[in-house]
Amino acid sequence: MKTNGAVSGKIGWLLKSLLAAYALTGILLLGLAMILYKLNVEESVVSAGIIGIYVTSTFFGGLIIGKMAKVRRFFWGLLLGVSYFLLLLIITLGVYRTLDGAVAGFASTFFLCAGGGMFGGMIS
Template identity: 65%
Template structure:
C-alpha cells in the first residue's frame, strides 16, 4: 500500500509541476501577444520570445518538481521537460493535424524543454 501511495504522489508531483509550467506558459504567451500587438514585433522577435517562454516555463516546472522530489531532482526536472514537450507535440498535432516544422526545429524544442526542466530541477 505504501508503494501505491508513493507512486500516486509522484504522479501528482508531475501533474502539479506541469500545471504550473503550462500556467506560466499561458501567462507569458499573453504578455507576448500584447507586446506583438503594441510594438508590432517581427517574426524573429516573436520566435525568440516563444523560445524564451519554453525555457522559462520548463525551468519553473523543474524548480517546482525538484522542491517536491528532494532526491534526483535533475532527473525529475528532465522528466518534466520531456513530458512538457510531448504534450506540446500532442497539442500541435490536435490543432494542426500535421507537423509542419522540420526535424531540426523539433529536436531543438525538445532539447530546450528537457534542458530547461533539468536545470530547474538542479537549482531547486
C-alpha cells in the same frame, strides 16, 4: 484494495508541476501577445520570445518538482521537460494534424524543454 501512495504521489508531483509550467506559459504568451499588439516586431523576435517562454516555463516547473522530490532532482526536472514537450507535441498535432518538415525545430525545442526542466530541477 491497497493503492501505492508513492506512485500516485510522484505522478501528482509531475502533474502539479506541469500545470504550473503551462499556467506560466499561458501568462507569458498573453504578455507576448500584448507586446505584439502594441509594437510591430519581426518574426524572429516573436520566435525568440516563444522559445524563451518554453525554457522559462520548464525551468519553473523543474524548480517545483525538484522541491517536491528532494532526491534525483535533475531526473525529475528532465522528466518534467520531456513531458512538457510531449504534451506540446500532442497539442500541435491535434491543432495542425501534421508536422510538415518541422523536425529540426521540434528537435531543438525538445532539447530546450528538457534542458530547462533539468536545470530547474538541479537548482531547486
